[in-house]
Amino acid sequence: MQRLIACLLALGVALGGLALAQDPPPTHGGSVTVAIVADPPGWDPSASTSQEIPRVVYHNVFEGLVRFDSAGEIVPALATDWSVSDDGLEWTFTLRSGVSFHDGSDFTVDDVIAKFERAMDPDSGHTNAAYYAAIESVESAMDGAAVVFRLSEPSRSLLYNLARPDSIIYPAGTHETQRTQPIGTGPFRFAQYVEGSEVRLERFEGYHQDGLPYLDEVVFRIISDTNARFAALQSGDIDLMAQLAPEQYVQADANPDLQASVGAATAEITVAMNNAREPFSDERVRQAITHAIDKDAIVQGAMFGLGTVIGTHMTPAEAYYVDLTDTYPYDPERARELLAEAGYPDGFTIDFELPEPYAIERRSGEVVAQYLRDVGIDVNLSVVEWGTWIERIFLGRDYDMTIIGHSEPRDINVYANPSYYYGYDNARIAELLAEAEAAGSAEEETAAFQEIARIIADDAVNVWLFSSPFLVAAQNDVHGFWTDQPTPNLNMVEVYRAP
Amino acid sequence: MLAYLTRRLLTALVSVVLASLLVFSALLAVPGDPAALILGMNAQPEALAALRIRLGLDVPPAQRYVAWLGGVVRGDWGESLQFGRPVAALIWARLGVSVPLALGAALLACLIALPLGIWAALRRGTATDPVVIVASQVGAAIPSFWLGLLLILFFAVELRWLPAGGFPGWERSVTGSLRALLLPVLALGLGQAAVMARLTRAAMLDVLAQDYVRTARAKGLPMRKVIYEHALRNALVTIVTILGLSLTNVFIGSIVIEQVFALPGLGRMALTAIGNRDFPLLQGAILVYATTIVLLSFLVDVSYGLLDPRIRYA
Numbered sequence: 001m002q003r004l005i006a007c008l009l010a011l012g013v014a015l016g017g018l019a020l021a022q023d024p025p026p027t028h029g030g031s032v033t034v035a036i037v038a039d040p041p042g043w044d045p046s047a048s049t050s051q052e053i054p055r056v057v058y059h060n061v062f063e064g065l066v067r068f069d070s071a072g073e074i075v076p077a078l079a080t081d082w083s084v085s086d087d088g089l090e091w092t093f094t095l096r097s098g099v100s101f102h103d104g105s106d107f108t109v110d111d112v113i114a115k116f117e118r119a120m121d122p123d124s125g126h127t128n129a130a131y132y133a134a135i136e137s138v139e140s141a142m143d144g145a146a147v148v149f150r151l152s153e154p155s156r157s158l159l160y161n162l163a164r165p166d167s168i169i170y171p172a173g174t175h176e177t178q179r180t181q182p183i184g185t186g187p188f189r190f191a192q193y194v195e196g197s198e199v200r201l202e203r204f205e206g207y208h209q210d211g212l213p214y215l216d217e218v219v220f221r222i223i224s225d226t227n228a229r230f231a232a233l234q235s236g237d238i239d240l241m242a243q244l245a246p247e248q249y250v251q252a253d254a255n256p257d258l259q260a261s262v263g264a265a266t267a268e269i270t271v272a273m274n275n276a277r278e279p280f281s282d283e284r285v286r287q288a289i290t291h292a293i294d295k296d297a298i299v300q301g302a303m304f305g306l307g308t309v310i311g312t313h314m315t316p317a318e319a320y321y322v323d324l325t326d327t328y329p330y331d332p333e334r335a336r337e338l339l340a341e342a343g344y345p346d347g348f349t350i351d352f353e354l355p356e357p358y359a360i361e362r363r364s365g366e367v368v369a370q371y372l373r374d375v376g377i378d379v380n381l382s383v384v385e386w387g388t389w390i391e392r393i394f395l396g397r398d399y400d401m402t403i404i405g406h407s408e409p410r411d412i413n414v415y416a417n418p419s420y421y422y423g424y425d426n427a428r429i430a431e432l433l434a435e436a437e438a439a440g441s442a443e444e445e446t447a448a449f450q451e452i453a454r455i456i457a458d459d460a461v462n463v464w465l466f467s468s469p470f471l472v473a474a475q476n477d478v479h480g481f482w483t484d485q486p487t488p489n490l491n492m493v494e495v496y497r498a499p
Numbered sequence: 500m501l502a503y504l505t506r507r508l509l510t511a512l513v514s515v516v517l518a519s520l521l522v523f524s525a526l527l528a529v530p531g532d533p534a535a536l537i538l539g540m541n542a543q544p545e546a547l548a549a550l551r552i553r554l555g556l557d558v559p560p561a562q563r564y565v566a567w568l569g570g571v572v573r574g575d576w577g578e579s580l581q582f583g584r585p586v587a588a589l590i591w592a593r594l595g596v597s598v599p600l601a602l603g604a605a606l607l608a609c610l611i612a613l614p615l616g617i618w619a620a621l622r623r624g625t626a627t628d629p630v631v632i633v634a635s636q637v638g639a640a641i642p643s644f645w646l647g648l649l650l651i652l653f654f655a656v657e658l659r660w661l662p663a664g665g666f667p668g669w670e671r672s673v674t675g676s677l678r679a680l681l682l683p684v685l686a687l688g689l690g691q692a693a694v695m696a697r698l699t700r701a702a703m704l705d706v707l708a709q710d711y712v713r714t715a716r717a718k719g720l721p722m723r724k725v726i727y728e729h730a731l732r733n734a735l736v737t738i739v740t741i742l743g744l745s746l747t748n749v750f751i752g753s754i755v756i757e758q759v760f761a762l763p764g765l766g767r768m769a770l771t772a773i774g775n776r777d778f779p780l781l782q783g784a785i786l787v788y789a790t791t792i793v794l795l796s797f798l799v800d801v802s803y804g805l806l807d808p809r810i811r812y813a
Binding site: 038039041042047048049050051122123125126127128129179180194195196197198221222223224225227228229231232234235236237385386387388390391392394395396408 | 531540541543549589593648652655656663664665666767768
């Protein structure tokens with residue numbers, strides 16, 4: 001069944017490609033209105049790790065030295081090309097010349113240096129300092145036409161991390177105001193923000209890539225209620241809506257006024273277990289729980305078949321994906337045996353807490369609870385509000401079991417952190433991560449990542465249910481939007497309107 | 500009358516302060532760290548600690564509350580943790596949506612409910628009365644958010660006459676803003692009208708059964724005169740109470756309606772502020788809500804005195 005879904009998805013992607021080939025030629029001008037779910041906590045992707053920020057501003061408003069394209073490839077942005085020394089310790093990026101920021105100032109090597117000195121300083125408030133841990137110094141080269149990163153050890157993830165939203169560059173010394181008044185080098189400048197209502201981006205005339213963007217204006221409208229959001233799309237108030245519920249996708253697909261697509265995304269819907277707490281500290285219990293759950297049925301029942309069953313913390317959208325769905329297949333009989341072996345022949349009682357804002361997780365969690373009850377585990381289901389989830393479950397690690405989508409790409413490194421909310425402590429993971437980082441080739445790097453994926457799957461750290469697809473729908477005259485999500489981003493740079 | 504007014508005003512003030520204290524304590528009791536919500540899931544502990552200090556969250560709660568209250572007295576409502584902008588400005592902008600919405604819905608409810616209720620009371624015992632009763636029963640039973648969704652599906656999705664939600668802003672488009680408020684006002688006002696119609700009918704029936712109405716009719720006064728000069732005037736005390744209550748209901752009900760229609764109103768902002776543990780913003784919103792509700796009940800009390808001399812001289 002799961003192969004069939006994979007085939008259907010592949011077919012969908014192929015058809016999407018065909019449709020793209022038939023797109024009318026791009027036209028300039030016009031405006032597109034896009035629905036978003038909530039006010040992000042500010043607009044600076046290097047001040048908060050909230051994924052709602054890059055959805056709006058990545059590439060649209062802010063660029064880094066390099067960026068991801070719609071296929072997830074790393075392509076030039078503020079750097080035109082780059083090279084690395086033979087020992088892997090010196091990376092040189094040639095800077096694009098003649099680039100200006102939205103405030104009219106010129107983009108120079110000083111902006112790059114200021115940015116990464118802040119990123120490397122743990123007290124600066126910059127996000128994810130670990131991404132820049134290998135960097136020892138950032139220096140100007142070739143009279144400011146290039147920048148050199150000197151590393152303490154080779155880093156295979158450096159380029160990837162430089163493409164992340166955290167690595168965007170803005171004018172030196174403006175980080176205090178970027179949260180409320182973003183100024184970047186992207187094709188759109190931040191024109192107006194009405195809290196709780198909408199964000200308006202306007203075409204930046206001085207954009208360094210000629211001919212882009214196509215649109216004069218993009219409006220991101222904040223509509224938190226999912227029904228209201230979809231109604232706005234159906235009524236034509238909204239031109240584009242991503243993160244559709246599966247049933248909304250089915251409806252949009254059947255609507256002749258709308259186009260809908262199923263794309264790849266990097267979100268793993270994960271039933272997280274507190275490995276540091278009984279009874280989950282017993283590996284057999286975790287294996288039993290994995291055996292107890294029919295993931296295929298959940299994808300069919302809760303997702304209308306829109307999703308790919310996974311067996312570890314990786315999605316088929318990622319380069320080093322390995323299929324481990326057969327590690328502990330659906331087998332309730334085996335689950336009961338394992339529970340008995342672990343000393344729980346009559347099961348036990350656990351609290352299973354579902355995060356209120358996430359409908360797919362809530363829905364899937366309800367089905368999971370039923371499967372667990374079938375093998376004798378007494379499940380207390382409850383819904384927790386988001387602030388509580390972050391504080392008590394995620395940061396406080398005070399929980400039995402919860403469910404959440406981990407949407408960031410390339411985030412298997414969290415299993416190396418024993419203080420992460422999974423409570424999983426295995427020193428081997430950190431060793432393998434270091435191996436991947438120092439790998440001499442892409443194959444070696446992939447091998448190390450896949451080894452991590454195997455270890456955590458064998459240890460049944462969590463139950464990885466499925467990778468949830470990127471479901472997007474738009475009015476028929478909107479073209480050029482991303483149908484996959486290699487990184488969370490509503491990319492409007494090449495979007496245009498044409499009947 | 501003056502002593503009465505002073506006493507009522509003082510009670511009102513105490514109620515508002517108590518409401519703000521209650522909300523502040525309630526938010527402290529539930530888990531949730533504004534800094535963690537701002538910095539996101541992968542925030543580093545150092546960054547969290549630094550932001551807590553910047554937001555003033557390292558200060559003991561009691562001290563924070565007193566500082567906030569002191570600020571309010573001086574006219575400084577503080578700064579929103581999430582938006583980094585003055586709370587007063589944020590609230591002021593939201594009132595431009597919430598106040599017209601609430602007033603529009605209350606007005607619509609009165610325009611429908613008062614005539615309908617009086618009419619039904621007068622036609623008691625005929626076939627019309629039960630029709631009005633059943634209709635208002637159904638109207639009162641339909642939740643406003645559901646009615647809102649139905650209205651959106653019909654007028655926005657099917658007919659495409661009106662927007663499904665959102666708000667362009669008064670300064671950008673007055674007609675656009677009015678159009679954006681039309682469906683929300685309907686969704687909020689119709690349910691309220693149903694409740695009010697039932698209460699008006701009951702109040703009117705009550706008065707019509709009084710001895711002085713029978714006497715007035717017995718001495719041969721025309722029915723019109725009996726209704727307008729004797730019955731309605733006396734029913735007004737009850738009707739004004741209903742009106743005050745319904746304004747409060749509409750103001751509270753707008754929280755849900757703003758969510759359904761994606762209106763940037765005060766209610767939706769308060770909900771977001773709760774979700775983000777944005778203490779200063781929520782405190783400000785609650786202050787406005789509490790003041791409004793207390794003020795409305797105060798106005799109702801004062802109007803009793805105007806409508807009914809017995810209350811004034813008591």
